[in-house]
Amino acid sequence: xxxxxxxxxxxxxxxxxxxxxxxxxxxxxxxxxxxxxxxxxxxxxxxxxxxxxxxxxxxxxxxxxxxxxxxxxxxxxxxxxxxxxxxxxxxxxxxxxxxxxxxxxxxxxxxxxxxxxxxxxxxxxxxxxxxxxxxxxxxxxxxxxxxxxxxxxxxxxxxxxxxxxxxxxxxxxxxxxxxxxxxxxxxxxxxxxxxxxxxxxxxxxxxxxxxxxxxxxxxxxxxxxxxxxxxxxxxxxxxxxxxxxxxxxxxxxxxxxxxxxxxxxxxxxxxxxxxxxxxxxxxxxxxxxxxxxxxxxxxxxxxxxxxxxxxxxxxxxxxxxxxxxxxxxxxxxxxxxxxxxxxxxxxxxxxxxxxxxxxxxxxxxxxxxxxxxxxxxxxxxxxxxxxxxxxxxxxxxxxxxxxxxxxxxxxxxxxxxxxxxxxxxxxxxxxxxxxxxxxxxxxxxxxxxxxxxxxxxxxxxxxxxxxxxxxxxxxxxxxxxxxxxxxxxxxxxxxxxxxxx
Numbered sequence: 299x300x301x302x303x304x305x306x307x308x309x310x311x312x313x314x315x316x317x318x319x320x321x322x323x324x325x326x327x328x329x330x331x332x333x334x335x336x337x338x339x340x341x342x343x344x345x346x347x348x349x350x351x352x353x354x355x356x357x358x359x360x361x362x363x364x365x366x367x368x369x370x371x372x373x374x375x376x377x378x379x380x381x382x383x384x385x386x387x388x389x390x391x392x393x394x395x396x397x398x399x400x401x402x403x404x405x406x407x408x409x410x411x412x413x414x415x416x417x418x419x420x421x422x423x424x425x426x427x428x429x430x431x432x433x434x435x436x437x438x439x440x441x442x443x444x445x446x447x448x449x450x451x452x453x454x455x456x457x458x459x460x461x462x463x464x465x466x467x468x469x470x471x472x473x474x475x476x477x478x479x480x481x482x483x484x485x486x487x488x489x490x491x492x493x494x495x496x497x498x499x500x501x502x503x504x505x506x507x508x509x510x511x512x513x514x515x516x517x518x519x520x521x522x523x524x525x526x527x528x529x530x531x532x533x534x535x536x537x538x539x540x541x542x543x544x545x546x547x548x549x550x551x552x553x554x555x556x557x558x559x560x561x562x563x564x565x566x567x568x569x570x571x572x573x574x575x576x577x578x579x580x581x582x583x584x585x586x587x588x589x590x591x592x593x594x595x596x597x598x599x600x601x602x603x604x605x606x607x608x609x610x611x612x613x614x615x616x617x618x619x620x621x622x623x624x625x626x627x628x629x630x631x632x633x634x635x636x637x638x639x640x641x642x643x644x645x646x647x648x649x650x651x652x653x654x655x656x657x658x659x660x661x662x663x664x665x666x667x668x669x670x671x672x673x674x675x676x677x678x679x680x681x682x683x684x685x686x687x688x689x690x691x692x693x694x695x696x697x698x699x700x701x702x703x704x705x706x707x708x709x710x711x712x713x714x715x716x717x718x719x720x721x722x723x724x725x726x727x728x729x730x731x732x733x734x735x736x737x738x739x740x741x742x743x744x745x746x747x748x749x750x751x752x753x754x755x756x757x758x759x760x761x762x763x764x765x766x767x768x769x770x771x772x773x774x775x776x777x778x779x780x781x782x783x784x785x786x787x788x789x790x791x792x793x794x795x796x797x798x799x
Contacts, residue, residue, distance in 0.1 A: 299410060300387035302649050303333040304353075307375065308400035309392040310361050312339040312348060314543045315464075315489060316562040317392060317416050320445070322347055323469055327642035332720055333649075336384060338377055340365075340396065349543065353516045356380060361396040363423075367680040370399050371669035377403030388412065388652055391435070393420040395427070395681065398665075401435040405662035410652035413439040414464070421452050426681055429690050434665055438658035441648045446599035462648065466563045466599065467638035473570035476630065479554035483512035483539075487547055488578065490519035494526070494561075496601075497578040501559050502534050504583060504610050508617070510556070513537055515546040557617075565600040567633045571624040574617060583608035586616030588762065589627045596635070664693045 307325065312318050325335045325348070334353040337344055340361040351353055359376060360369040370715075381389070381403060389411040391400030397413065404411040413436065415421065421431065436442055436457055443464040444450045453461045488494050498515065505513050515538060522540065529538050544550050551558065551571055558568035559576040568575040577584040577595060579602025586608075587595060598604055621773055668689055669680065680686055690706060 300381075300385045301309065301334075302387040302652060303328075303646075304336075304338045304384065304386050305333055305388050305390055305649070306338060306377070306381060306403075306480055307390045307392065308338045308396050308403070310363075310394050310396035312337060312344050312357075314345060315544075316564075317417060318345065319563055320414075320416065320466055321392065322351075322533070323638055323643070325351055326469060326646065328645065331642055331646060336380070336386065338380070338400075345545070348530075349775050359399075361399050361414065363395040363681045364679050365395070365399075366677060367669040367672040367683055367686055370395075370680050371402065371666050374399040374402035374406060374666060378406035381407040381409060390414065391439075392416070392424060397401060397435045402440050402662050402666050406658045407665065407702055408654065408659070410440045410654050412441050412443060412648060414443040414445070414450055415452075416445055416455075416602070417601065418449065418452070420449070424681055426683060426690070427685050429687065430665070433690070434658070438655055438662055440652040440654070441752075446597060448598040448603065462644075464483070464641065465596065465636055466566060467636045467639050467641045468563070468566045468570045468632070470570055470633065471704045473567050474548075475570075475572040476552045477554075478556065478573055478575070478625070480556050481511060482556045482748070484510050484553045485547075485551060485555050485558050486513060486515045486578070486692055487517060487544065487558070487560045487567075488515070489517045489543075490515075490521045490525045493526045493580050494578070495521050496581045497583060498559075499528055499532070499534075500583050501576065502529065502537060503532070504613055506537055507610055508581060508614060510537065512539060513559075514539045515548070516541045516553075517548070518542045545794065557620075559702060561602060562600050565595070566632060566636050569625075569628050572622075572629055574620045574625070576616075577602055577605070578611065579603070579605070579607075583613065584608050585612055586620070587628065588616070589624065589631055592628065592631050641720055647655055661693060665690065668693065687703045751761055768777045772785050 299583065305328065307321060309321060312321065322332075322345075328335060329351050334352065336354045336356070337348060337352050338356040338359055338361070340357075340359055342358050344352070344355050344357055360373040365373065377389075377399060380386070380701070383394055386407075389400055389404040389407075389409060391397050391404075391411055391413050393416060401411055401413075422428075423431070432454060436453070437458060442453055442457060442461050444453065444461065445464065445466050446461055450461050450463050486498055486501065487500060492500075501512060518540075526540070527670055529535055547564075548571065551568075551573060555573060557574035557576065558564065559566070559578050561578050561580075563579060565575050569587065569592075575587045577600060582602065584590075584595075584602040584605045584607060587600075595605065669686075672683075762774055
């Protein structure tokens with residue numbers, strides 16, 4: 299058996315963002331615990347920190363949403379070959395479109411799989427994505443890791459026993475406490491894309507009112523040019539400094555900042571370094587993070603979902619309550635639930651206990667076969683392939699070999715149970731009949747014995763009468779004989795007298 303701790307991590311993108319930072323944090327802890335990690339991605343390159351800890355890196359694969367069904371199937375076959383060559387014992391699949399080829403590769407190579415779902419968008423991708431995720435990928439996963447309780451509620455109830463909340467974590471050795479500089483700038487760590495710039499703009503408006511000296515925004519992104527136009531239009535240009543993505547936020551924050559704003563793991567990193575943090579959602583500012591609201595904010599992975607927007611006055615009052623004691627308490631609470639050194643133990647247990655669901659594996663093999671047959675017919679991405687959706691539905695209605703065996707086994711068990719029940723009933727009836735017959739026979743035997751005793755008594759009485767009769771007859775006979783003898787002697791004397799001279 300291949301070593302479970304020799305792990306292939308499959309992710310559609312491994313660029314720069316929260317997902318990639320989580321993968322890096324977990325992978326570092328796993329490597330420190332003696333695991334080997336390999337990375338497979340559709341990205342053309344992999345960030346240097348990931349490459350530094352990897353046993354091997356495999357970029358440029360057709361794992362994205364633009365891949366056709368045939369390309370997706372071929373990518374899974376490439377991954378399966380890689381699994382065999384590197385003697386990999388476990389696949390850990392991450393979103394988005396990469397979940398399906400990762401699962402198919404694990405099924406082809408006959409190795410178990412873990413899945414991590416990072417956000418609400420992990421569950422949303424259109425009809426084809428939804429079908430493959432809920433009916434093929436998740437059923438094959440030995441364990442489904444979600445980063446928050448909110449995401450855990452999205453996992454189907456039938457799969458709930460395999461669901462495990464594995465929150466985002468921080469390597470505390472890389473994010474030590476620093477001294478806060480109240481007059482220093484604020485830092486925002488966020489990509490300028492996916493609509494996040496609206497909440498950042500609102501934070502900048504508040505920062506101007508609150509008298510911030512500067513706000514440094516680290517991230518860049520597809521919307522950076524449009525964002526620059528927006529801050530210029532609102533007269534925020536002097537307040538803001540735009541910087542590219544920061545590979546080492548801890549080193550940056552050690553240079554003297556008043557606080558941090560952002561979402562997701564940015565919050566945890568700021569709290570770990572004992573810096574005030576303002577939670578930014580996708581569209582709104584949600585206030586200052588405190589010991590009182592840390593768990594509430596963590597429920598949705600510090601995304602702001604379900605949390606009311608905070609006004610300028612609410613943010614002002616929150617910042618006024620910041621103290622060294624509050625920041626120390628906040629860090630202590632964070633360490634209890636988000637320290638990677640503690641969470642890696644749970645992760646290793648999931649790895650060591652991973653297993654294969656054979657019925658789900660059989661369905662994934664059917665999907666591979668189906669997708670490979672679409673080479674000539676389907677040239678558009680499998681995410682939006684209308685024919686693929688209907689064919690996947692057919693697979694779901696068609697029983698797999700393990701399912702057939704299970705159904706046959708259930709039928710045999712039912713038949714055996716029913717037959718056993720009939721046999722038991724028949725045996726009980728026979729035993730009852732035998733018991734009744736035996737009882738009747740005992741009763742008849744007793745009656746026969748009684749009759750025999752009565753006959754024996756009658757025979758005894760008759761025998762006594764017969765003895766009496768025999769004795770009487772003998773007496774009479776002797777009497778008759780005696781009488782006859784006397785008469786004969788008398789006549790003899792008379793005759794002799796006549797003949798005597």
